[in-house]
Amino acid sequence: xxxxxxxxxxxxxxxxxxxxxxxxxxxxxxxxxxxxxxxxxxxxxxxxxxxxxxxxxxxxxxxxxxxxxxxxxxxxxxxxxxxxxxxxxxxxxxxxxxxxxxxxxxxxxxxxxxxxxxxxxxxxxxxxxxxxxxxxxxxxxxxxxxxxxxxxxxxxxxxxxxxxxxxxxxxxxxxxxxxxxxxxxxxxxxxxxxxxxxxxxxxxxxxxxxxxxxxxxxxxxxxxxxxxxxxxxxxxxxxxxxxxxxxxxxxxxxxxxxxxxxxxxxxxxxxxxxxxxxxxxxxxxxxxxxxxxxxxxxxxxxxxxxxxxxxxxxxxxxxxxxxxxxxxxxxxxxxxxxxxxxxxxxxxxxxxxxxxxxxxxxxxxxxxxxxxxxxxxxxxxxxxxxxxxxxxxxxxxxxxxxxxxxxxxxxxxxxxxxxxxxxxxxxxxxxxxxxxxxxxxxxx
Amino acid sequence: xxxxxxxxxxxxxxxxxxxxxxxxxxxxxxxxxxxxxxxxxxxxxxxxxxxxxxxxxxxxxxxxxxxxxxxxxxxxxxxxxxxxxxxxxxxxxxxxxxxxxxxxxxxxxxxxxxxxxxxxxxxxxxxxxxxxxxxxxxxxxxxxxxxxxxxxxxxxxxxxxxxxxxxxxxxxxxxxxxxxxxxxxxxxxxxxxxxxxxxxxxxxxxxxxxxxxxxxxxxxxxxxxxxxxxxxxxxxxxxxxxxxxxxxxxxxxxxxxxxxxxxxxxxxxxxxxxxxxxxxxxxxxxxxxxxxxxxxxxxxxxxxxxxxxxxxxxxxxxxxxxxxxxxxxxxxxxxxxxxxxxxxxxxxxxxxxxxxxxxxxxxxxxxxx
Ligand code: HDD
Ligand code: HEM
Ligand code: HEM
Numbered sequence: 001x002x003x004x005x006x007x008x009x010x011x012x013x014x015x016x017x018x019x020x021x022x023x024x025x026x027x028x029x030x031x032x033x034x035x036x037x038x039x040x041x042x043x044x045x046x047x048x049x050x051x052x053x054x055x056x057x058x059x060x061x062x063x064x065x066x067x068x069x070x071x072x073x074x075x076x077x078x079x080x081x082x083x084x085x086x087x088x089x090x091x092x093x094x095x096x097x098x099x100x101x102x103x104x105x106x107x108x109x110x111x112x113x114x115x116x117x118x119x120x121x122x123x124x125x126x127x128x129x130x131x132x133x134x135x136x137x138x139x140x141x142x143x144x145x146x147x148x149x150x151x152x153x154x155x156x157x158x159x160x161x162x163x164x165x166x167x168x169x170x171x172x173x174x175x176x177x178x179x180x181x182x183x184x185x186x187x188x189x190x191x192x193x194x195x196x197x198x199x200x201x202x203x204x205x206x207x208x209x210x211x212x213x214x215x216x217x218x219x220x221x222x223x224x225x226x227x228x229x230x231x232x233x234x235x236x237x238x239x240x241x242x243x244x245x246x247x248x249x250x251x252x253x254x255x256x257x258x259x260x261x262x263x264x265x266x267x268x269x270x271x272x273x274x275x276x277x278x279x280x281x282x283x284x285x286x287x288x289x290x291x292x293x294x295x296x297x298x299x300x301x302x303x304x305x306x307x308x309x310x311x312x313x314x315x316x317x318x319x320x321x322x323x324x325x326x327x328x329x330x331x332x333x334x335x336x337x338x339x340x341x342x343x344x345x346x347x348x349x350x351x352x353x354x355x356x357x358x359x360x361x362x363x364x365x366x367x368x369x370x371x372x373x374x375x376x377x378x379x380x381x382x383x384x385x386x387x388x389x390x391x392x393x394x395x396x397x398x399x400x401x402x403x404x405x406x407x408x409x410x411x412x413x414x415x416x417x418x419x420x421x422x423x424x425x426x427x428x429x430x431x432x433x434x435x436x437x438x439x440x441x442x443x444x
Numbered sequence: 445x446x447x448x449x450x451x452x453x454x455x456x457x458x459x460x461x462x463x464x465x466x467x468x469x470x471x472x473x474x475x476x477x478x479x480x481x482x483x484x485x486x487x488x489x490x491x492x493x494x495x496x497x498x499x500x501x502x503x504x505x506x507x508x509x510x511x512x513x514x515x516x517x518x519x520x521x522x523x524x525x526x527x528x529x530x531x532x533x534x535x536x537x538x539x540x541x542x543x544x545x546x547x548x549x550x551x552x553x554x555x556x557x558x559x560x561x562x563x564x565x566x567x568x569x570x571x572x573x574x575x576x577x578x579x580x581x582x583x584x585x586x587x588x589x590x591x592x593x594x595x596x597x598x599x600x601x602x603x604x605x606x607x608x609x610x611x612x613x614x615x616x617x618x619x620x621x622x623x624x625x626x627x628x629x630x631x632x633x634x635x636x637x638x639x640x641x642x643x644x645x646x647x648x649x650x651x652x653x654x655x656x657x658x659x660x661x662x663x664x665x666x667x668x669x670x671x672x673x674x675x676x677x678x679x680x681x682x683x684x685x686x687x688x689x690x691x692x693x694x695x696x697x698x699x700x701x702x703x704x705x706x707x708x709x710x711x712x713x714x715x716x717x718x719x720x721x722x723x724x725x726x727x728x729x730x731x732x733x734x735x736x737x738x739x740x741x742x743x744x745x746x747x748x749x750x751x752x753x754x755x756x757x758x759x760x761x762x763x764x765x766x767x768x769x770x771x772x773x774x775x776x777x778x779x780x781x782x783x784x785x786x787x788x789x790x791x792x793x794x795x796x797x798x799x800x801x802x803x804x805x806x807x808x809x810x811x812x813x
Contacts, residue, residue: 056584063580067573070536073543074569077558084547085555089778092548096786099544100793103537107800111807118807165779167786397562397633410570414577424587 001401007079007394010404012376014072016369017411021065023368025105026139026184027191027222028058029112029132034218036125050215052116057425059113064418066106068411079400083383083393086162090155091148093167094141101138105131139187140180147175150375151244152384178240179375182233185226186371189330190364192223197361198426200354203347213347220357223364224334230327235290241378242291245385246300247309248378251316253287253299254280260298262287267321270314275302277317311380319373326367333360480780480787485760485773487790488545495538496751497656497744500649502535503610504657506575506603507650508677509596520673521596523665536576549786552776553762557613560622564609564637571606574598604650611649615642615692618758619701623766640695648688652747655681659743675731678739682724689750706757713753720749 001009032054039047073095077084108130115124148154154170156163196219202212242249249255253265256275264287268280285295292299302310333356340350347354383390394400512520546554558565575598582595616622616637626632658678665671696703707713727742761770777783 060580060584063576066536067576070540070572070576071569073540073547074558074565077547077554078562078565081555081559084558085551088547088551088554089549089782092544092778092782093785093789095544096548096789097793099537099541100789100796102540103793103797104800106537107797107804110804115807165781167782395559395562397559398629403566406566406570410573414573417577417581421581421585424585428587 001404003398003400004391004394006401006404008390010400010407011075011079012373013404013408013411014068014075015376016372017415018065018068018072019368019372020365021061021068022135022139023187023191023365024058024061025065026132026135026187028054028061028195029128029135031192031195031218031222032058033125033128033132035214036128040121040125046211046214050211053425054215055113057422059109060418060421060425062109064414069102079395080383080393081395083388086388087149087384090152090162090165090167090170091145093171094144098138098141101134101141105134105138108134136184139183143180143183144171144173144176146375147179148173149383150179150379150385151175152387157387174244175240178233178237182230182237182371185230185233186364186368188222188226189230190368192219192226193330193333193357193360193364194362195219196223197357197359200357201361202426204351204354204358216347216357220337223330224337227327227330227334231331234324234327238290239293242299245379247302247305247311248316248374249291250300250302250305251311251313251378252320252374254313254317255287255299255301256313257303258298258301260288261285261296262291262299262301264290265317268317270317272312272314309381311378316374316378319370319377322370323367323374326363326370330360330363330367333357480784481774481777483787483791484545484549484777484783487787487794488542488549488773491538491542491545493748493751495535495542496652497747498535499538500607500653500747501656501660503575503603503607504653504655504681505661506600507607507654508657508661508681510600510604511654511677511680512673519667519670520661523661523670536572545786545790549778549783550762550773550776551778553771553773556622556624556763556771557617560624560632560636561613561616563633564613564616568606568609568613571602571609574602575606578602607650607653608646611646612637612642614649615645617763618754619699620764620766620768621699622763625767639699641692641699641701644688644692644695648685648692651681651684651688652750655685656743656747659739663740671734675734679728679731682728703754707753710757712756716749716753716756720746720753723749 032051035047035054036051038044039051108127111119111127112124112131115127119127148170151174152170153173154166154168196216199212199216199219203209203216238249238252241252253262254268254270254277255262255265256277261284263282263284265277265280265282268277270277287299288297289295291297302313333353336353336356340347340353379385381389381391383393509520543554546557578595578599582592582599585591585595616639619636619639619641621639621642622636623631655678658674658681662671662674662678665674693703707717723742723746727739727746730739730742758764758770760773762773763771765771778786
């Protein structure tokens with residue numbers, strides 16, 4: 001394997017791994033806070049047990065998120081030293097603030113996990129909220145750093161030199177808000193559907209139904225609200241990309257030729273060699289509308305961009321299709337769920353709806369990873385858009401392929417162990433968290 | 445007291461070097477306006493020191509477990525979990541803080557390390573991943589079965605490896621073996637860290653971590669039997685530290701590193717070593733007498749003094765290169781605006797964090813009656 005490809009793959013792997021855990025770290029504290037709040041208000045022990053059960057799971061994820069994050073902060077230098085040499089001082093502001101947010105999160109988590117029966121109960125609840133808020137803040141901050149790579153700001157690039165550096169301006173670059181908004185929603189969508197799905201599965205199997213129903217409802221509400229807002233935020237993102245990174249937009253839609261008006265492609269097979277797409281469904285004018293808010297507008301195609309600045313089209317296009325496809329499906333599930341709630345139908349009887357939620361367990365995360373592929377692969381060949389090429393940033397050390405294999409093995413085994421632990425956690429619910437056969441509650 | 449504070453000494457030294465960057469006094473109010481570069485460097489020193497002490501004790505816990513006979517292991521593990529469980533996450537934040545300060549404020553140092561010490565850094569990272577996850581998995585696994593055996597194994601060995609490579613990396617930075625002009629793989633990526641001095645520092649670090657952990661654990665148990673066990677462990681680790689410490693000096697001689705000059709020819713280095721030795725004697729006295737009250741402070745003080753003695757002479761040089769050049773914190777600091785906002789972020793962060801962190805330690809250190 002080519003060292004350059006190995007470095008890119010290792011970066012992608014580490015980030016793709018980390019993002020799953022960090023999303024859980026960002027979102028689960030809010031679910032726990034709701035359940036915790038209900039316990040404090042209603043004194044229903046079931047909510048207390050639910051909070052505890054969730055917090056055990058979160059501790060596992062949090063540790064994995066923390067070590068993979070530590071890994072990343074070294075990896076930026078291990079793999080991309082020439083990038084960090086210049087970028088560090090410019091886009092470092094969010095990272096230094098993020099340090100604070102992480103720290104607060106870690107401390108608050110210590111309080112929360114070990115504070116049962118030791119702290120004032122409302123202070124204890126509050127520490128749980130602090131975990132959530134600081135986790136969310138750190139997510140927003142890193143994304144702002146990533147947005148800077150897409151939309152560099154806060155410096156003047158003169159003769160290969162980075163002058164007049166302004167870290168604050170760099171942090172508030174043009175892309176930070178749209179990206180952070182979309183990312184936060186995605187975290188809620190992905191985690192919410194995954195959690196709701198797991199509990200839906202347990203309800204379908206008729207195990208501790210009362211317990212899992214409570215859990216399901218909390219997760220599902222968060223997930224479905226986020227999934228409703230997701231396409232709106234995605235639309236803002238697309239318009240934003242059209243403005244700042246036309247090459248990425250063209251790759252997302254496999255738009256090889258500039259068109260006016262431009263059609264939206266759904267599906268299709270991209271042939272990068274003859275620069276064509278076959279078998280796609282075309283919606284006339286829709287891309288013009290998506291990108292510029294006007295059905296007649298011109299959309300820049302790849303023909304207007306120098307060949308050596310083209311991102312990989314096929315990957316970007318497929319990833320975009322996956323994200324949007326899943327987003328649409330989740331939107332549909334959310335609407336159905338809200339409709340059911342509105343009609344005050346009993347969930348337990350709507351087994352098909354619960355089955356849909358089970359189906360959605362991996363989908364949110366799939367969309368999330370796909371979205372990141374769109375953003376990151378679509379930025380290629382640039383590591384700092386328009387300024388520095390990824391190839392020029394890679395470490396001079398040979399043999400990165402071996403490092404890639406080793407880390408792949410590590411991440412793979414960690415994923416297996418975490419899945420296994422989670423499975424056990426859920427299997428042990430009847431023993432640890434819900435000793436009273438809760439089904440009797442329900443039917444009595 | 446003031447003299448012995450490594451941070452103040454670092455700053456004092458720095459002022460001598462950079463006459464143009466000394467503190468500016470605001471004449472009207474008499475308030476000292478700190479130079480942001482100093483603030484940032486102080487935070488960096490503090491983060492590294494705290495990582496050595498707290499993270500080190502944390503690694504040490506695994507190392508102690510490794511050297512505990514099978515029949516006592518589960519007791520050691522319990523005490524340890526009780527002791528470091530609530531704070532272990534926070535202990536490792538110091539490493540991240542240090543790294544972020546480096547890559548934001550001192551990118552040249554960060555990238556030089558990353559390139560030439562790629563291999564030991566990667567090994568250390570694997571260790572961090574393995575022990576961090578194993579530690580949590582073994583506690584949170586809902587079923588306690590044979591998997592525990594695996595988690596324990598991983599936790600112990602990776603604690604050892606991580607501490608070893610942390611020491612190797614620290615040693616390599618000052619060993620003068622890093623060769624930025626190397627043309628072949630071995631000189632560029634291997635001999636910079638695989639040399640007698642770096643490895644000796646590695647083992648020295650392992651024993652210091654074990655020592656810190658044993659001292660820490662003594663105060664965490666109420667059982668006399670366990671207490672005696674940990675006291676023995678602390679003595680064992682301390683002897684090991686002295687032996688490996690001597691080996692560091694031998695290796696330095698062999699590798700032509702002027703360690704003896706650094707430590708014994710500078711007043712600060714010498715005083716630090718004398719203070720460390722004095723506190724060592726006091727510590728042994730207290731250990732033998734079974735008095736465990738001030739042990740932690742003494743141990744922390746001792747390790748701080750050792751770090752000070754080793755690093756003072758070439759401060760603010762962070763990396764010594766084979767060519768004889770050094771990479772200095774002062775000369776390679778990022779642009780002013782970056783340093784300024786970094787310093788501000790750090791100050792703001794500590795205002796938010798320190799009270800919270802202090803409360804965490806306070807709340808969970810109190811013995812449950
Ligand atoms: C649950 C996950 C999820 C779902 C359902 C969607 N997205 Fe998304 N999308 C992401 C998760 C995501 C993300 C978190 O992975 C990305 C990567 C970078 C970012 O800021 O968000 C992203 C990026 C991203 C970008 C690129 C932004 C950039 O490069 O700056 C666009 C244009 C869209 N999305 C558009 C959409 C549209 C039109 C959707 C319609 C349904 C959609 N996304 C659903
Ligand atoms: C966690 C969510 C993220 C995911 C899943 C992700 C995914 C990826 C992928 C797939 C690549 C490889 C692109 C290619 O080589 O074609 C990549 C590269 C990279 N990403 Fe991200 N990314 C994420 C967030 C970030 C953030 C927050 C940063 C930095 C602040 C970042 C920095 C980089 C760098 C430096 C590279 C290597 C250079 C490059 O290929 O352009 N990424 N990422
Ligand atoms: C979009 C991408 C990213 C998001 C949303 C994100 C978010 C988070 C969150 C919420 C956590 C807390 C851990 C948890 O609760 O499980 C975390 C941990 C961490 N992340 Fe990321 N992160 C991203 C990418 C990165 C990158 C690129 C780096 C490094 C340069 C990084 C460095 C870290 C570190 C060091 C930690 C550990 C902190 C701790 O101990 O809590 N993250 N991340």
